[in-house]
Amino acid sequence: MNFIELVPVVRMALSKEGLVTTSAFENIDSYERLKVSGYDFPEDECVTILPGDDKTAFISALQNQVTPNTKAVVLKGIGAIVNNGGGISKPVNSVEGRIIIVTGGAQGFGGGIAEELYEKGAHIVVADLNEKVGLELIQKLKAKSKSNKAVFVPVNVGDSDSVKGMVEKTVLELGGLDAIISNAGILRAGGLDEMDPETFDLMTKVNYTGYFYCAKHASKIMKLQSQVDVNHYMDIIQINSKSGLKGSNRNFAYAGGKFGGIGLTQSFALELMPNHIKVNSICPGNFFDGPLWSDPEKGLFVQYLNAGKVPGAKTIEDVQAYYEKQVPAGRGCRVADVTKAIVYVIDQEYETGQAIPVTGGQEMLK
Numbered sequence: 001m002n003f004i005e006l007v008p009v010v011r012m013a014l015s016k017e018g019l020v021t022t023s024a025f026e027n028i029d030s031y032e033r034l035k036v037s038g039y040d041f042p043e044d045e046c047v048t049i050l051p052g053d054d055k056t057a058f059i060s061a062l063q064n065q066v067t068p069n070t071k072a073v074v075l076k077g078i079g080a081i082v083n084n085g086g087g088i089s090k091p092v093n094s095v096e097g098r099i100i101i102v103t104g105g106a107q108g109f110g111g112g113i114a115e116e117l118y119e120k121g122a123h124i125v126v127a128d129l130n131e132k133v134g135l136e137l138i139q140k141l142k143a144k145s146k147s148n149k150a151v152f153v154p155v156n157v158g159d160s161d162s163v164k165g166m167v168e169k170t171v172l173e174l175g176g177l178d179a180i181i182s183n184a185g186i187l188r189a190g191g192l193d194e195m196d197p198e199t200f201d202l203m204t205k206v207n208y209t210g211y212f213y214c215a216k217h218a219s220k221i222m223k224l225q226s227q228v229d230v231n232h233y234m235d236i237i238q239i240n241s242k243s244g245l246k247g248s249n250r251n252f253a254y255a256g257g258k259f260g261g262i263g264l265t266q267s268f269a270l271e272l273m274p275n276h277i278k279v280n281s282i283c284p285g286n287f288f289d290g291p292l293w294s295d296p297e298k299g300l301f302v303q304y305l306n307a308g309k310v311p312g313a314k315t316i317e318d319v320q321a322y323y324e325k326q327v328p329a330g331r332g333c334r335v336a337d338v339t340k341a342i343v344y345v346i347d348q349e350y351e352t353g354q355a356i357p358v359t360g361g362q363e364m365l366k
């Protein structure tokens with residue numbers, strides 16, 4: 001096992017009385033070097049261990065030596081993992097104390113989900129292409145002065161190495177990974193005459209392949225964690241769309257990728273349930289309050305008004321009312337609606353391989 005694989009194993013061993021977070025330091029490979037680096041605790045609160053080639057033997061040696069008082073684990077010749085504490089034995093909800101990555105977490109649905117999960121006590125990694133907006137969100141979360149952690153990690157979900165790096169950075173900074181919300185997505189509408197192959201490829205790369213990369217790299221860490229604690233259930237959650245349940249006129253590149261995502265979800269679920277990793281998609285309806293629809297310059301409401309797409313509409317409000325009327329619940333989907341579904345999915349050990357509509361009744365399962 002390399003250092004990145006050892007860290008989540010150690011974190012789970014340290015989490016006997018509730019999930020902790022850790023900080024990992026490659027090359028700090030003795031109690032003395034930890035002390036020099038500013039970690040000052042008695043030597044008997046530091047476990048020193050030599051990880052051999054036998055993973056099972058290492059895990060059981062670790063579990064035997066680690067106690068609730070262990071402040072750090074030194075892996076001889078490799079590195080050190082410091083226990084940052086925070087173990088909550090009775091979380092108030094299913095996400096408190098969990099380490100959760102939200103891709104596309106800087107703004108829109110992802111930003112809102114990151115903020116709401118952080119409010120509920122999760123340690124949040126905001127992972128996004130947009131570093132500026134992502135860092136602003138982290139500042140906003142940190143200003144809440146809560147004890148849970150919030151970290152920004154740059155990522156391009158359309159690049160496997162970048163997604164791998166995102167997961168590794170999460171492990172080094174926080175210790176492991178309990179859930180990933182694969183939310184980053186893009187929409188470029190267009191019929192067959194307008195859609196060029198490059199745009200189709202880009203959308204497929206981000207919306208479909210990006211979900212595969214997230215599941216691939218996240219599940220590797222989660223599987224290691226499940227070897228230490230078989231009772232620890234983890235989650236891969238894709239933010240899909242109602243367009244993953246029903247075709248979307250002149251929007252096939254988006255709908256096709258989202259339909260495909262549900263195929264991935266069902267297949268990953270079959271593969272990963274033995275490791276207690278649940279895989280589900282959540283299919284929101286239109287998020288009218290988000291930038292995609294409401295941006296005053298580029299939003300879909302303005303675009304549809306200018307294009308005369310809604311007969312008789314004279315204002316943005318007319319366009320919005322037209323679309324709201326199509327939802328039995330009479331309004332667009334909100335971040336809180338989606339977060340409730342995420343919290344349910346994480347809480348429910350007996351739910352995997354599903355595509356859960358959160359559409360106010362606009363789209364129903366067949």
Ligand SMILES: NC(=O)c1ccc[n+]([C@@H]2O[C@H](COP(=O)([O-])OP(=O)(O)OC[C@H]3O[C@@H](n4cnc5c(N)ncnc54)[C@H](O)[C@@H]3O)[C@@H](O)[C@H]2O)c1
Pocket residue numbers: 103104105106107108109110127128129130155156157158182183184185186206239240241242283284285286287288290291292293
């Ligand atoms: N807005 C809606 O009405 C709606 C409805 C249903 C489902 N969804 C889905 O919700 C998710 C979020 O959509 P949104 O409307 O909030 O989008 P948005 O455009 O407001 O935000 C998307 C975020 O993803 C980031 N991003 C884009 N490409 C990326 C990449 N390659 N790597 C990393 N980050 C990247 C962007 O920087 C941005 O912060 C998408 O998967 C979308 O399909 C949206």
